[in-house]
Amino acid sequence: MYSARVEADFAAAHFLSHYHGKCENLHGHNYRVLLWVRGESLDEGGMLADFGLLKKALRQVVSELDHSNLNDISEFRGDPSAERIARYIFTSLEKMFGEFSLDPALLWAVDVFETPTSMARYERG
Numbered sequence: 001m002y003s004a005r006v007e008a009d010f011a012a013a014h015f016l017s018h019y020h021g022k023c024e025n026l027h028g029h030n031y032r033v034l035l036w037v038r039g040e041s042l043d044e045g046g047m048l049a050d051f052g053l054l055k056k057a058l059r060q061v062v063s064e065l066d067h068s069n070l071n072d073i074s075e076f077r078g079d080p081s082a083e084r085i086a087r088y089i090f091t092s093l094e095k096m097f098g099e100f101s102l103d104p105a106l107l108w109a110v111d112v113f114e115t116p117t118s119m120a121r122y123e124r125g
């Protein structure tokens, strides 16, 4: 089994409505997002998926989040946690992989780092 990973960053504001503590207040993070693909076969060029295409797809999704207030996105239901952001990015990528000539079945996981020491993952179940 092969896997490959690309990364992208975005900056955004958020607060967590159900959090009792400092994170219930509006604050920001420099988020780091890791996109993982996984598969058993390589193309004729020996690649699972072209890093360049993967980065283009990921950058398109994160550019829509960059310098936004994540609480404005209704899908997060008032709590844009790293877990929900990871799922949101995963499902957005799944819908648009085809536009980048990428096979959606290769999409494996999205990791979202809120800080260098705190990360949540959404992966294909």
Ligand SMILES: Nc1nc2c(c(=O)[nH]1)N=C([C@H](O)[C@H](O)COP(=O)(O)OP(=O)(O)OP(=O)(O)O)CN2
Pocket (backbone or CB within 6 Å): 016, 023, 027, 080, 081, 082, 083, 114, 115, 117, 118, 120
């Ligand atoms: N499972 C989750 N727990 C927390 C989330 C989350 O998305 N998923 N988010 C937060 C807050 O957004 C908070 O801003 C980040 O928390 P934390 O890692 O504690 O950030 P700090 O920089 O303050 O960490 P220190 O190591 O204490 O400096 C909270 N929990």
Ligand SMILES: [Zn+2]
Pocket (backbone or CB within 6 Å): 014, 023, 027, 028, 029, 114
């Ligand atoms: Zn936070």
